[in-house]
Amino acid sequence: MKIIEKFKKTFFTENPVTGLLLGLCPTLAVTSSAKNGIGMGLATAFVLTGSNLVISMLKNIIPNKVRIPAFIVVIATFVTIVDMSLQATMFELHKTLGLFIPLIVVNCIILGRAEAFASKNNVWDSFIDGIANGLGFTFALFILGSIREILGSGSVLGFRFWPEEYRTILVFVLAPGAFLTLGFMLVGMNKISKLLQGGK
């Protein structure tokens, strides 16, 4: 029951992207298609879960004064793992995400969860927290990527929305479309979270 509540929170009311405005760089940069959004989201979710797990195990060993550098080393290790395994198994995706895979290190969601949650809670709770936040992030990226792909190139995940001869709004897959879509999405998500909380 507690877990369902947690997921509801990280997907809507306290979603890392739309609720807390964290991790905006990868959010805007890789969502020109839904597929890239999911790829980036899952890579981040893996790093987040792994680093939460390790940091909660080590929380009593790490001295308080050097905790931030210690967290960053743990996170950077997981990022290197993701970087190399993606390059070996999914070369195309690795090429499109490019620079933003090493940049998962400086994604503020991960350091934020390490500092605010994993360094204070037990291993199991931190593990769930990592998965919930990672999937919440993936969810936001998937929605943003889908909207941009439908408007900008007319299909999503290979499924066409309107015939090919129709003109699409190209600006949505380019840089300005990322900002515009996220702006409107924030309005929509705020409305949904208010409804979920029972307000008007």
Add this chain to the structure above:
Amino acid sequence: MAQYALLIIGAIFVNNVVFTKFLGICPYMGVSKKLDTAIGMGMAVTFVLTMAGAITYIIQYYILVPIKIEYLQTIVFILVIASLVQFVEIVMKKVAPALYKALGIFLPLITTNCAILGIAILSVQSKFDFIMTVVFSFASAVGFGVALILFAGIREALETRDVPKVFVGSPIAMIIAGILAMAFMGFSGMVK
């Protein structure tokens, strides 16, 4: 000389860090509410980014490549940047207290600015030589400053405007950033 000029114009306008590379969006959204803080942040980023560019170049080509541990690039670079920020903070406090006071809390915040790590990795990927790395880092940071200061000016003016209630705060900021990005698209094609 011409290649440096092209590199500078390219990094400031055509391939602006914020609007086309999507780097450093968090501080871009976070500290752009007031013009003063935006200028402070722009200065701090310029300083640290230029130094980080030079130092990561030296580390990449004189340490990582000779002993063949390029795969540790991410871990090494982020640690170097974090300690560089700390170091700059300590030195500046002693040597230039006035500047230190002006930059204030923006210095520690820079560690989490992904533009620093991003530009360092990009310079290595583009195989720039030392001078080009420094010029590119500096110009990118100036581009970040230009974007930040423009945006802060607009946001200050926006405070007195009548914005629809659901758009107040971050949604309208995003949409303004989108329109600014569209304006910057006008530069595309000027440099390759």
